[in-house]
Amino acid sequence: MQLQLEGIVKNFRDKEVLKGISLRLENGVYGLLGPNGAGKTTMIRILADILQPTKGRILINGQDKNACGDEYRAKIGYLPQDMSFYSDFTGRDYLEYVAALKGVPAAEAREQIEALARNVGLSGDLHRRCVTYSGGMQRRLGIAQALLDNPEILILDEPTAGLDPHERIKFRNIISAYSKDRLVLLSTHIVSDVDSIAKQVMMMEYGKVERLGSSEEYVRQIENCVWSLRIPVERLVEFQNSAVISNVVPHGDMMEVRVISENKPSADAVPVTPNLEDAYLYIFNYLPLKPAA
């Protein structure tokens, strides 16, 4: 499976939201990171075929997606950012409905629904109405619907929002197992989700994907830029206005602060091993792509 974006531009009236994105994606998990307003959801919607680009094209295995018609969407499993439900549908109704939308034969759909419900831990709740589900259950139901019909391309927009830590780990395991011979695009604000399962991470800002690399490559970029130091509680507010802080852990009257900085922030600061979250903060605070004037 190969998905190629060629010069994708998207304008909303006179605002250019995507500025000529070109990418080549193959099987595996791709993480998509970026601040709010970067254009992640717009790019994902274009890939999910619910939004048309102003310019550019998308090729799937070398063929223009528009020429594939319904068959392009048949390859896609999509979990939108905002989950929606019909008020009188049970979990099973919802999954059966999505299966019908995907053209899965009824008998096969029943088997898939049982298996997916087991995988996402909803087997005992399928008879309940979706609107009575907790936020996490609704998200798991969303993940199950995206996986219906075993799509070749899985597009997930904020899939772990609302999931508790246990559910997030379970979700990552499902995606890892699933992604062996599939393409998964995972857009999220939770960097640790991407860190653990993505083979490549895209950093997006101001409508451009400027960086694409593995977690290790990103982390290597910020070696010697992550520091740990202790400061009194009363100095924290002032300190965070002048430094990029990735974590704070209280230690009695003192706060242990993890700081991203190209220079040693204080005499008692000690270098620590960076992670992807540090790299994310470093990139978006120290190497921002400025929009064209």
Added chain:
Amino acid sequence: MSLFRFELRKLMLNKKTLIILGAMLILYAGVGFGTSYFIVGDGEAYKTYADLARPLAGPVNAEYAGVAMESYETAKERYGNNEEAIYYGTSGDPVLKFDVDYAHFVGHVDEYYNGAPFDSLFAPYGVNVLQSRLTELEQSGQTGGFEYRSTRDQLNREVALGEPQFANTLEWGNLFANWGDTLTLFLLFIPLLFIISPVFSMEASTGMDNLILSSRNGRRKIVAAKIAAVVVTAVAILAMYLLATFVFGFLSVGTLEGANAALRSVPDYVRAPLGFSNAGFTAVSALWLLLSGTVFALIVSFISSRLKSQIAVCGASLVVLLLNIGIAALGTTIQNMIQPVVDFGVASFALVGSVFTQYKVYNVFGMVVPYHVMLIVFLVLVAGLTSFGMFWGQKKRTVA
């Protein structure tokens, strides 16, 4: 479960809508029973009326016509010259009501030959009036024109159908009024509009369009499923209305008397250019309402496919539905200027009372085409265009 069954469930087979439909059924049964039962009073009064009518069925009885005309004058003295006041005033007195109805019938027979003072010059009526107009046209050598051919066609039709015959058609007239009056728009078409309106707009308002549009069948098959669900829902609601008003209407008097009488024996249809019996016209009316109601449901669906809010869909659909009533309020001059809009508006094509009560034809490239034939072509065209519009819209729809 197929997409169609899901769409049907979303539209109709859900608890909320089924409760509404249950309430509508009760309302329709009440309308059928109430309007029928109180035409002449109670069951005993109806029996009195029917007993008076039975021996007089057929052509005008000159002897009784005199008696009826005298009674009519009495009614006028009692209730004034307003026909509506006379109608309601006599509803509790079957003998007087019968005489008034018979007097009206005598007047209708006279109109059959001589027309009425209120007839428009552009829509003449009456065998003698039509014959003299034909003679005028022949004398002026205008025998090849549309007017000559349509007048000749109308005259031939009137002669073939013959003068109106009297019959007890109280309940049939009431049934056709329930199926073909402006009230039908409010009782049937507005509830239909509210039930159909979310068919597409609900996907935008719930946010489900994200999933639908990104799925294999979310661009074409879903539209076919939605259209099929709309048609089934519309037919179910229309059939419920037709059956409830028919069954409960006739249940109140316990007889189908007048079923075999000519449609033209029903006062409102005395000028109808149709040779049906009342039973036959009942079938025609039911089919017409099913067709026009279904096409209206497709119009609402199309509007729903263009708007995101159900309230906006209802508002726009109401404007389409009640456009004719709005135009009527603007006065006759404006109404005449935009006659085609009036003739082909929903309030006209939806109601059998507007379509079949008089001879009305159109000049289509010189051909004399009856109004109802024009409407059938129009309805098929509207159904096709709205369906195409829904498919096209779904193909191009995006979620911003």
